[in-house]
Amino acid sequence: MIHAGIDIGSRTIKLVVMEDGIIKISKKTENTFNTIENCKELLQDIKYDSITATGYGRHLFNEYFGSNVISEIKAFTKGTNYLFPNSRTILDIGGQDTKAISMDAKGRIKKFEMNDKCAAGTGRFLEIMAMALRFSLQEFGDRALEASESEKINCMCTVFAESEVISQLARGADRKAVAKGIIQSVVNRSITQLKKVGISEDLVFVGGVAFNNGVVRLIEESLNTTLCIPEDPQIVGAIGAALEY
Amino acid sequence: MSKYDEMWTGLGIDLEAHDSLLRVLGSAYKDIYLKQENRPKGMEYFDFVVSELHGLRVKELMDARANGRKVIGTFCVFVPEELIIAVNAIAVGLCAGADIASDAAEEYVPRNTCALIKSAFGFKLAKVCPYIEATDMIVGENTCDGKKKAFEEYKDIVDNLYVMDLPQMKSEVGKYLLKAEYKRFARTLEELTGNKITVEGLKRGVKMVNDKRKAMHRLASLRAAAIVPISGLDSLLANQVFFYDDPERFIASVNAICDELEVRIEKGEGVFPKNTPRIIVSGCPMAVPNWKLPHIIETSGAVIVGEEMCTGERGTQHLVDEACETIEDYFDAIADRYFKIDCAVFTPNDDRLNHVKQMVDKYKADGVIHYGLQFCQPYAHEAMTMEKILEGSDIPVLSVETDYSQEDLGQLKTRIEAFVERLQD
Numbered sequence: 001m002i003h004a005g006i007d008i009g010s011r012t013i014k015l016v017v018m019e020d021g022i023i024k025i026s027k028k029t030e031n032t033f034n035t036i037e038n039c040k041e042l043l044q045d046i047k048y049d050s051i052t053a054t055g056y057g058r059h060l061f062n063e064y065f066g067s068n069v070i071s072e073i074k075a076f077t078k079g080t081n082y083l084f085p086n087s088r089t090i091l092d093i094g095g096q097d098t099k100a101i102s103m104d105a106k107g108r109i110k111k112f113e114m115n116d117k118c119a120a121g122t123g124r125f126l127e128i129m130a131m132a133l134r135f136s137l138q139e140f141g142d143r144a145l146e147a148s149e150s151e152k153i154n155c156m157c158t159v160f161a162e163s164e165v166i167s168q169l170a171r172g173a174d175r176k177a178v179a180k181g182i183i184q185s186v187v188n189r190s191i192t193q194l195k196k197v198g199i200s201e202d203l204v205f206v207g208g209v210a211f212n213n214g215v216v217r218l219i220e221e222s223l224n225t226t227l228c229i230p231e232d233p234q235i236v237g238a239i240g241a242a243l244e245y
Numbered sequence: 246m247s248k249y250d251e252m253w254t255g256l257g258i259d260l261e262a263h264d265s266l267l268r269v270l271g272s273a274y275k276d277i278y279l280k281q282e283n284r285p286k287g288m289e290y291f292d293f294v295v296s297e298l299h300g301l302r303v304k305e306l307m308d309a310r311a312n313g314r315k316v317i318g319t320f321c322v323f324v325p326e327e328l329i330i331a332v333n334a335i336a337v338g339l340c341a342g343a344d345i346a347s348d349a350a351e352e353y354v355p356r357n358t359c360a361l362i363k364s365a366f367g368f369k370l371a372k373v374c375p376y377i378e379a380t381d382m383i384v385g386e387n388t389c390d391g392k393k394k395a396f397e398e399y400k401d402i403v404d405n406l407y408v409m410d411l412p413q414m415k416s417e418v419g420k421y422l423l424k425a426e427y428k429r430f431a432r433t434l435e436e437l438t439g440n441k442i443t444v445e446g447l448k449r450g451v452k453m454v455n456d457k458r459k460a461m462h463r464l465a466s467l468r469a470a471a472i473v474p475i476s477g478l479d480s481l482l483a484n485q486v487f488f489y490d491d492p493e494r495f496i497a498s499v500n501a502i503c504d505e506l507e508v509r510i511e512k513g514e515g516v517f518p519k520n521t522p523r524i525i526v527s528g529c530p531m532a533v534p535n536w537k538l539p540h541i542i543e544t545s546g547a548v549i550v551g552e553e554m555c556t557g558e559r560g561t562q563h564l565v566d567e568a569c570e571t572i573e574d575y576f577d578a579i580a581d582r583y584f585k586i587d588c589a590v591f592t593p594n595d596d597r598l599n600h601v602k603q604m605v606d607k608y609k610a611d612g613v614i615h616y617g618l619q620f621c622q623p624y625a626h627e628a629m630t631m632e633k634i635l636e637g638s639d640i641p642v643l644s645v646e647t648d649y650s651q652e653d654l655g656q657l658k659t660r661i662e663a664f665v666e667r668l669q670d
Contacts, residue, residue, distance in 0.1 A: 056655055073663030097656065109667040111636065114660055 004048035005241025006067075007075065008035060008057030011095030011123065012208065015042050016238035023242075026235050031057070036064050052241040056096070070244050072237055073101055073112050079240030080204050081107040084228050088200040091190055091219070091227075092236075093209035095123045100193040102200070111197040120156040121189040123209045128158055129182045132165045133175055141214030144183050147176035153185040161185075180214070187218045194223075204228045206236040249300045252307060256378035263373045266345070267299065270534055277540045278478060283516045285475055285509070287502035291482050294490060298533070302489060303375040309335055310379070315438045318380035319488075320365060321388060322560040322586060323411055325579050328431050330450035330492070332440040337376050338488025339365065339383065342532030344649040346371035353398040354391075359618040360648040361532065362395045369402050376489065380405060382437055384430070387411050388590045389623050407433055413591055415584065424580035431576075447575040451565045453492050460499035461487065461561040467506045468550045469608045472515035474506040477526070477549020478539045484556040485533045522547040522668040525604050527631070528616035529624050530555035535649060538616050541658050547665045550608035553601050554616075559587060562600070589623035598631055605640055611668045612641035614661070619648045641667060 002024075007014040009031060017025040029042045035057050043065075052068040053061040054075035062069045072092075076099065080090050090101040098121050102110040115121060130140040144150075151173050155161040161182070168178050186209075194203075203225060209215055210233035220227055230236055247253075253260060274295055294302070306316050315334040317324075320341065329336040344360065345367035351358075353366055368374035377383070385396035385408040400406040410426050412419030431442050440446070464483060467474055483499055490498075509515065524547045526539065531554060539549055553559055563585045566578040587597035601613060613635055615628045625646065632642045643664040647653055 056659065059658075071659050071663035071666055073659070074666045097659075108670040109663065112660075112663060112667075114656065 001050070001245075002048045003242045003245045004046065004051040005075070005238040005243070006039065006042070006051060006053050006055075006061060007072070007235070007237035007241060008039065008053060008055035008061055009095050009208075009237075010056055010097075012234060013038055013042055013055075013057075014235045014238040015046070016235050016242045017046060017048060018239070018242040023239065026232065026238070028234065035060060039065070050245040052244045054237050054241040068244060070241060072097075073099060073109060073114075074244070075237040075240035076206060077101055077103055077107065077109050077240065078243045079236035079238070080206060082239055082243055083230050083236065084202055084204050087202045087204045087228060089194065089197065089203045091194055091203065091205050092207040093121070093123060093186070093190065093205075093215070094207040098122055098190060098193060100190070100197045102197040113193040113196045115189075115193070120158060120161075121186045123207070125158050125161070126182070126186060126209060126212065126215075128162060129165060129179075132162050133169075133179055135175075135179065137212070140179055141183065141212040141216075143176045144179035144214040145217055147174060147180040149174070149177045150180035150184050151178045153181045156185065156189065180218075183212075183214045183218055187215060187222055190219065191222055199223065201225065202228050204230075206230060206233045208234050210234075247300070249304065252304060253299070253375055256303075256375050257372060258375055258378065259372040262371050263299070266343075266373045270298070270343075271296075273534060273536070277536050278482070281476055281478060281516070281543075283514070284479060285502055285505050287498065287505045288475075288479050288482075290498040290501075291479070291486060294486055295482070299375050302491075303379055305491065306335060306337065306376075306379045310381070315381040316379055317434070318377060318383040320384070320392070321386045322555045323386055323388065323583055323588070324384050324409065325427055325430070325583060326454045327447065327450035327565060327575075327579055328427065328434055328442070330453050331431075331442050331446035332434045332438040333446070334381075334434060334438050334440075336488075337380070338485075338532070339376055339380075340368040340374040340533070341365040342485075342535035342649070343368075345373060353402070354395050357620045358391055358395065359529075359620045360650075361530065361618055361621075362391050364532070364649065366395070366399065366402070369399075377403070382407055382433075384409060388588060389621070391620070391622075411590070412584075415591060415596075420580060420584050423584055424576055427576060427580055427583075442572060444570070444572055444575070447569070447572065448567075451567055451569075451575065451579070455564045455567065456496050457487060457492055458561045458564055460496045460503070463503045464499055464506075465551060465558065465561075466607075467503060467510065470510045470515070471609075472510070472513055472519050473517060473521070473523070473548050473550060474509040474515050475502070476516045476543055477524070477552070478536060478543055480549070481531060481536065481539055481552060481556060484552060484554075484560070485531070487556075487561070517543075517548045522612065522665050523550045523608065523610045524548065525551045525553060525601065525608065525610045525613045526557075526616055527553035527601050527613055528628070529618040529621050530560075531616075532556065537649070537651075537654075538614070538645070538647065538657070541654070541661050542614065545658060545662045545665050547661075547668070550610055551604045553597070553604055555588070558600070558604065559597070589627045594627065597627065598634060601631065601635070602638075602640075605635075610640075612643065612664065614664070615642060615644040617644070617646040619646050
């Protein structure tokens with residue numbers, strides 16, 4: 001049987017096709033203003049017996065294509081378990097939300113936390129801050145790690161934080177140190193969420209922000225641990241969806 | 246054109262704004278309430294009440310006023326309806342459950358004030374609440390700091406505000422204060438109505454309000470059935486209408502629904518399939534038409550089996566002792582009953598946590614969803630304690646904070662669906 005999972009995130013749509021428990025196809029596309037069209041393109045020539053949708057566009061997808069639906073939290077839990085059977089805690093930082101999930105030994109959700117209705121501490125926040133510093137996303141993390149000091153960011157609201165960054169630069173602060181400060185603020189926020197659900201190892205970091213070396217290194221330093229990161233941290237939700245049929 | 250236009254105009258209602266409010270309310274009710282499946286037939290009464298929300302009931306109040314009775318508007322479960330009935334006046338809960346004119350409200354209260362308080366200002370400032378306009382006296386009360394300070398401003402926009410002080414600790418002094426404040430309130434009611442507080446009046450008031458509560462207790466206990474015979478949304482509506490319907494008609498209507506539910510339970514009929522995850526909602530009050538969270542919960546594969554809220558068991562639990570002989574006895578009995586209300590403005594407030602635990606047992610709930618209004622400090626504090634303690638005794642808790650806006654629907658739905666999945670695992 002061929003099972004597909006589609007994770008419709010705010011910034012990226014991810015598709016995974018699995019056959020007999022093995023990943024056969026994984027594809028991504030940017031989510032633009034027309035989610036249904038983006039999904040159609042992604043699904044072109046893809047054959048499957050069942051499809052399960054997750055991500056914030058899951059209900060829209062179901063209405064249009066007819067699918068199973070699961071929450072991102074369940075999808076990430078299943079996907080992470082598939083990739084790392086010893087995992088007990090998940091941190092997912094995606095485009096517009098951050099989640100911390102703890103699981104029991106059987107891979108069931110024990111507790112989860114999600115950010116409130118704003119982009120603070122999410123991938124989108126980092127994107128906007130990188131732009132304000134004129135860094136590419138790749139550079140953003142790497143340069144931040146070169147800084148010895150970090151400039152403290154007080155505002156967690158994306159809009160206010162951007163003006164705070166601009167005034168730090170105007171004050172002559174080092175761009176790398178500002179970048180490090182921004183990343184540290186995201187890391188601190190994520191750790192607070194992780195502590196609420198309880199951190200036990202293995203700790204897996206997923207979602208698009210897990211591509212950012214700066215975030216990964218600073219979390220590891222703060223928690224004095226090594227994070228498990230999938231080869232492609234963006235497709236974990238889609239894997240989990242493909243496993244739920 | 247509505248047959249009530251003349252009455253509304255007479256009350257100073259802004260007809261255009263009011264029409265659009267009623268339109269929004271009507272379509273929300275249709276989408277949220279009328280689309281539910283397997284509703285008890287008795288809910289037709291409440292459908293009618295909502296369809297006449299600002300019409301028939303307001304007309305009844307106006308007719309009663311024409312006959313010399315007084316109408317007392319309230320915002321809180323600490324205001325003793327017994328005393329209001331004892332002087333032959335009528336109590337009505339005032340509108341505070343929708344996002345109305347918050348910009349205008351923010352000229353009186355800070356931005357980071359909860360939606361409930363802002364709404365009380367918004368309804369008045371936008372001139373869309375005929376209840377506010379139909380009152381002879383509005384009772385404010387010193388519960389949380391937000392309300393306490395807001396009433397200082399509210400008196401500038403209404404001309405009939407009375408503010409009641411409330412204790413913050415369950416001490417002897419606290420109870421003395423409550424009783425003294427109820428006596429002061431009784432004197433004010435006597436002056437307003439020209440009617441004396443008598444043993445007979447108190448007896449009538451206490452019995453009437455107890456009967457209202459008993460009807461709600463009966464409804465609540467039927468929700469413990471394995472196949473839940475009524476939705477949480479419908480039960481919430483009954484709890485909301487509790488605050489402004491004619492008491493006798495309300496009691497009869499709720500008891501009629503209970504009769505029907507008993508038959509349903511006997512036949513094994515219900516609103517959701519057996520084994521649907523069962524939820525207790527606990528937290529801030531949900532005033533009409535705030536149906537946002539229960540709607541999300543009950544369209545995400547769960548059923549609400551109890552509300553630990555002012556519009557729920559916090560408001561209706563405990564009866565006033567009816568075995569009283571003197572006015573003084575009655576004041577003691579009334580103060581005793583109201584003093585047990587476990588609102589989060591009290592410190593410490595362990596009773597509330599214990600009540601939630603009891604409700605989980607009684608209604609066989611699988612989990613608790615704590616509902617906090619954004620910027621409501623007392624409930625935000627207690628949410629943290631509740632989550633720690635209940636999770637520690639293996640009762641799953643999801644704590645959400647929201648307001649009356651619709652912009653966080655997606656995020657709330659994701660959390661609630663995931664919580665329901667957790668309960669099903």
